[in-house]
Amino acid sequence: MALAVLATVLLWWFPNRERAGDVPMVADRFNSVSFAPFRDGQSPLRDIFPTAAQVEEDIALIAPRVRAIRSYASIEGDYETAEIAGRHGVKMWKGAWLGRDLRQNDREIAALIATANRHPEVVERVVVGNEVLLRRDLPVEELARQLDRVKAAVRQPVTYADVWEFWAQFPELARHVDIVTIHILPYWEDEPLGVERAMAHTRDVYRRMKALFPDKPIAIGEVGWPSAGRWREGAVPSRVDQAVFMRRFIQLSQEEGFDYNFIEAFDQVWKYRNEGTVGAAWGLWTADRQPKFDLAGPVRENPCWAWYAAAALALSGLMLAATARLWPRARLWPLAVLAAALGNALAYAVCGTWPYAFDEHLKLAGIVNLLGQSALAALLLRRAGARLSGDPVEPLRNGAQASASVRALFRGRLWFRDWRAFAFEDLLFLFTFTAAVLQLMLVFDPRYRDFPFPTFAVPLVAVVARALLRDLPRRGGGWAEWLAGGVLLAGALASAALEGPHNIQALGWAACALGLALPPLLRVGPLSRG
Incomplete structure (x- = not known):
């Protein structure tokens, strides 16, 4: 019985021992993080949005840690994220969600333009569409048309965000943007990469895009690592690996001068419907607004x-x-x-x-x-x-x-x-x-x-x-x-x-x-x- 007790304690302690304490964190603020304020029971798929008070609470929570936030849609609940962010000194990458519904796309674009012109001191760039080509929702010609429409109506730099392979596949789209915004997610690559190889891959992709678009600024619109879910080859979702990825990426971003957005602020449980457990596990904070780990120091896989x-x-x-x-x-x-x-x-x-x-x-x-x-x-x-x-x-x-x-x-x-x-x-x-x-x-x-x-x-x-x-x-x-x-x-x-x-x-x-x-x-x- 004593051996059974000892074995039980070791069985639970060993995978949850303190790790990653030797990986330094070289900054105390993120350049930008993806911001979706949905909480338990809320979802854009069901048009159930948070209240303005909840959004204010979330932005106030992360404001000491972030310089800017990135949103993905312009038509949301009964609040304006840019207005709330401005009250807390947070800048925005304001997005418009584009899909197959052309009428809804026009409404999103109109709302994006209105917000950008109403809050120019907060909205520092506009993101017209997210992974539209990856999802095959629109032809590249329609996407280019919407980009030109927005460029003619706002003063901020205009960009489109997609996985880096699609920028390489459709380089002509760069003529319609001021910034080329790429997504680098080693976990989701066609050949998934573990954390130990992720930084070299990120550096290589960034430099490849710089060489492909020498006259355009390159921004990393999504980069991050999940804390839970299924393995993909050697890519392991875990809290420890998420902390290691985050700290190593921040160090790399300072070495390379990246303009980046980290995905994401809070776990979004509604994403499990499309992406399983891993889709709900990209946040730096949990869905109940608790930090998953300290920015510096050792990390436990399961603190409980x-x-x-x-x-x-x-x-x-x-x-x-x-x-x-x-x-x-x-x-x-x-x-x-x-x-x-x-x-x-x-x-x-x-x-x-x-x-x-x-x-x-x-x-x-x-x-x-x-x-x-x-x-x-x-x-x-x-x-x-x-x-x-x-x-x-x-x-x-x-x-x-x-x-x-x-x-x-x-x-x-x-x-x-x-x-x-x-x-x-x-x-x-x-x-x-x-x-x-x-x-x-x-x-x-x-x-x-x-x-x-x-x-x-x-x-x-x-x-x-x-x-x-x-x-x-x-x-x-x-x-x-x-x-x-x-x-x-x-x-x-x-x-x-x-x-x-x-x-x-x-x-x-x-x-x-x-x-x-x-x-x-x-x-x-x-x-x-x-």
Whole structure:
């Protein structure tokens, strides 16, 4: 038990130890940061905007740390960001959002022109469109027309912002702007780059653009790093890597004289709908307006790690006490090891699920999953206690029977008074089948999907525990086992191949998927006689 406690503390402390303390921060203010003041429940996709008071609060919060802010749209809520920014001494890169709706584009442009002329002391440049060519929303000729329209109507420098490759693809657009504004996001490159290679790449791209447009100033309109989400090859979203990227970029910007805008001020949870967890994790402040880390000094990946470790220990102790009481003849140390594994698995499931439940749908899914994992943990301990005591356990069931239980549940015909006969096997197979479905999505639509380690933390412990207890059934399965196990096996191998050898997270999930596939595949085939 003492070893289990020590292992738990080390398991939580090691990935969350202080790091990056030796990476210096050479400035106390940012040149500019992307500013979107949306809070929980607010989203431009649903036209739910913050209040003027909330925008004022946000600008007042970041004003000591930023020289300017960049906005992306001119038609917002019942406030004018430029007016509020001016009260706090903050300059603006004022943007207009352009899409496929030409009438809405005209309204955005009209609002942009009006704001730029009304607040010339605040708006230092105007950004006509953001990544329009990347999204293929408008032809380059229409974009050029809108740029010329704005240039004729405002006194500020006019620019357009897009990923640097599209400036290289459409260099003729430079004739219509005063500044060439490029986006450099190493995480999102077609060949993703880790933090250790990001600065060299940023310098190379900037110099390439300077050579391509020698007569135009170059601005970096978006540069940054996400703090959470899926790995892309060697590009790792994390708080530590975000801090390292930010500090190294600031140093590089001073060496090279960059005119830059860092993405972004606050985490925007609404972006998860388009970009997954990583889309909601680019902020220097969290969505609840807390700084993710100090600008200088060491950084912890999860500052709350001690609370999760304490929760894991408490859960482990409660589960061990309850199981030992119910099965007093069972050997204590195997139960202690299993209880410790399950306590940590449940704490990890909460840690990896609840902070990323960005809306009511994800919260509901998270609650259902966590309740299911908790029930599976209790059922696994019950079965382990019986086996370690030499007592009989419930008869085995196959995937077809589990599928029938799910159908009966939805029809209201499942009688829970007989739960001992089916609950453990059926629930574990349901998790396995769900993993197979998610694995298919990771193969055919992987870009914005996280690898679901927390979703299957307890099922993975269950597979290992059953193997060690010699409780993995052989044969007796059929089509359901073929389907779940086969999809997991093929999908795990395909996913590992698609993600590549540098994506350790993807390879780790592939190994977990293969582990989940093992029990159903062992059951394929009829029961042997005798």
